[in-house]
Amino acid sequence: MLDVLKAVHCPQDIKKLNSYELKQLAKDIRTFLVQSLSQTGGHLASNLGVVELTIALHYVFNAPEDKMIWDVGHQAYVHKLLTGRRKDFKKLRKLDGMSGFPKKKESPYDVFETGHSSTSISAALGMAAARDLKGDNHKVIAVIGDGALTGGMAFEALNNAGRGHTNIIVILNDNEMSISKNVGGLCKYLNKLRSSKDYLRVKEDVEGVLEQVPVIGRHAVSAIKRTKGSLKSLLIQNTLFEQIGVTYLGPVDGHCYDELIDILENAKSMKRPVLIHVKTKKGKGYALAEKNPSVFHGIAPFDIETGKLKNPSAATTFSDAFGTALCKLAQKKENIVAVSAAMPDGTGLLEFAKTYPKRFFDVGIAEQHAVTFAAGMATEGYRPVVAIYSSFLQRAYDQILHDVCLQNLPVIFAIDRAGLVGEDGATHQGLYDIAYLSSMPNMTILSPKMTEEVEEALKYALTLDGPVAIRYPKGYTNISKVYFNSYENIGFKTLKEGNDIAIIGIGRMVEMALEVSCKLSEQGISAEVIEAPGVYPFDDAKLQSIADRHNTIFTVEDGVIAGGFGEKIFSYLINHQHAPRGHVFGYKTGIIEHGDIKSLMIREGLEPEAICNKILTMLQKEKR
Ligand SMILES: Cc1ncc(C[n+]2csc(CCOP(=O)(O)OP(=O)(O)O)c2C)c(N)n1
The missing domain is CATH 3.40.50.920 (Rossmann fold)
Incomplete structure (x- = not known):
């Protein structure tokens, strides 16, 4: 059991494996992840989905000379396993233990730190530009999910990449999921691409056709292979990515080594920016996670058989209290709308989304857009409530200042996970919101100390005619209810x-x-x-x-x-x-x-x- 995994101490060891052993390695990793995370908790479903992809990347490329950047970074556990950190999983996300995200001080294989989404392509392009200036020739690879691709910065980077000939390889890990189901027009577009004829079939068809042309056929195939590196890139010129100057390869089955290795080798030989569209299944190999990937996105210790949490808590959290209070207030006030940036589950908005589908807006992982979108609605008489975690709201600093506060618009920010969040670590601690919001004009900041006060704070916020931030922590507090504050005044x-x-x-x-x-x-x-x-x-x-x-x-x-x-x-x-x-x-x-x-x-x-x-x-x- 787990013999192949135990024999892999660094990526060089993967390169020695035969195809049977590679398959066994994937099985070992899935077994290991389910067992280990059932004890410690962590991001399970995303990692189960990238097992073959991560193995194939380390098989084809030479890390750490070739640089791999993991967007968000919650799916880098397999990479950690393949780069000598199996034993550290015992203390995953624990005090002084291994981080749940890439960390430079942890390993030379972690070349860029992530935690917040949609940064990988920018970082990869910067590294590639530096490589070119230095005259080096290693590869730079960004692995980004379809959820993270909904963040605007990813497109700023692709737009920039498409201008030039700097070679970067973007792996689009498309599992059709963000934490919840992915949303938006881009997601629909990717679905269309997903269902188009896949990369290998097209390649085989073209090779077949060319080879039927006597004598020159075979030469033509290899000539095209040599000069262009990709037959498919000759054929499919009409994807969004191709149009902006990034070669599109795919789609490929992200659980099939043959397809993955073939396409990665192909991309490796190219001299341009390339995007490889990889189709994966979130939660792959663990039926409960396949069925319910949102629940197993980030999970506390659980029972492997049933998937149930080992230490469930019945306590009402601040997120629950916020969701319930907002539903209640929205019943009376029809101009209340709710905005989420791909986090309806975590912020407690699922019930609101179900009860008021027309008044609920999940805009994708797009905090900046979420805030200005809310500002737009506020100009039209609506009372938008934007629910975002404290650390992710940092993204929208200027939108809060420029689009909301300077115009004194009545947007309410429900800032969840304010203060320490714990296991997710440095990128996720909500430490800055008071500092940056309290320097903004017109902003009022409220801080309920118990879950029962969230509704009072919301009611108070709705009486004001300008921006209000209501910040509250992860979980709940144990303060005695005798100190309940009805928020009649906030002095x-x-x-x-x-x-x-x-x-x-x-x-x-x-x-x-x-x-x-x-x-x-x-x-x-x-x-x-x-x-x-x-x-x-x-x-x-x-x-x-x-x-x-x-x-x-x-x-x-x-x-x-x-x-x-x-x-x-x-x-x-x-x-x-x-x-x-x-x-x-x-x-x-x-x-x-x-x-x-x-x-x-x-x-x-x-x-x-x-x-x-x-x-x-x-x-x-x-x-x-
Ligand atoms: C700026 C920012 N907003 C929100 C999050 C919370 N978050 C973590 S993972 C995730 C979904 C990512 O989806 P995708 O990139 O498709 O990866 P998958 O988990 O599906 O593999 C979200 C919304 C974040 N990390 N960063």
Whole structure:
């Protein structure tokens, strides 16, 4: 069992395998992935779909000299397995373990880091341009899914590639799925191409026809092969890709080595930008994942027989609360519409999509477009609610500023996964939204601290006539319901009285602030705990009165300190002739790798014990 996989330590080992062993390797990898991910969780379905493709790539090309870039990077597990990291799967996505995405420091085979979608073709083209300038001749390959191809940057890159003769090889891994079913006109177009006569059949037909021409036939076939490298490229000139200057090869069956190796060898010999259209099945080889690829896209530890989660949670998450609240409000307010960038599942919008199909817009992995599309709808009297994860919304910085905030349009941003997200790591942590949104004109930022407050925050947002961001974390919080806030006003609110110091928390950090105050009271320190449901702009008068009551103020947020909530509080107070002592608790750096959220917070010093100790040390120093 798994003998072939165990014998593969680096891509050179694959090149020694015969066709039977190559097939066995694919089987071994699928067995390994299902077993291993059933224990650790991770991105299963996408990886099961690229097993033969990844093996064929390493069989034909010479990594790491030839460079492979994995778009999004969630499908790079097979690549990791083939490049000497099998043992590291035990700690996949765990603290100090192997990342779920390509990481340069992990392996020389990981040449470019990904996590957010649609970057691979740009990066590949840049690497290829550098190669040409240096006079090198290795190959650069970008592997991109049909979902990731819906991101505009992929087209910016193809447009750029089509202008010149820089050779890059783009592998379009088309499984007809994003996380959910892929959407849009491009997807329909790819479907048409998928069902056209496949690459090998066309090639055989042409060779057959030419060979029937006596004497010159055989020469013609090899001459065309030599000069053009691709017979098919002579025939199919009318794809979108060909029209913009990128040679289209395909479609090929992404689970058939013969087809894959033939087409990759062909592309390898070409001197131009090439796109190879590969048809794959997401979840291939594991029936439950084939049937339900969205569920197995990213999954927590599960039972192999049933596919059920090992530790299911019945708790309502912030995403659930958002979805339910939006459906409820949309019933009364017909101008509410919802916009998703390929994440209706993760953001809790499935029910809304089902209940209000005409008022639901999944625009694909296109966060920039999602925001400006919403801005357009807002100009026509609609109340768009754009639900996007914090880290992916970074994509749309200028659209939020230029198209929404400067025009003061009433677009609501439902920012899910704000703060640490844990296992997905540095590219996915939602650390920056407060910093970048709080510097934008007209923007109001709200931060509910418990799931029950999401509906209140939404209702409040709908009373405003400008942009509002409602940020909330992954999962749920455990804060006592006695602290429920009805969002009648969003000013600072004292949750617990205290005389010695003030601790101001936002969102899920309010729970932390309350815990810290309990620990401090055991040490004889009385802390006033204040929440800021309106993170920004804050209530100036109330802030001044807090500063009148306390000389020492602490703030706690789950975002980067630089430009964040605490910095703005202290900057405001200093500029208004208050000079409180205190400390801003948040993340000192924006690079926080993968691991479970609790461990990461402990490591960052954002946990009650560490905060309490820091406060006590400060207070003691002040006494001296
Ligand atoms: C900018 C951005 N938005 C959203 C996501 C979340 N996301 C991760 S994978 C994925 C679907 C990718 O589909 P595809 O490229 O076809 O790959 P597949 O999983 O089908 O192999 C999405 C939407 C992301 N990683 N980056």
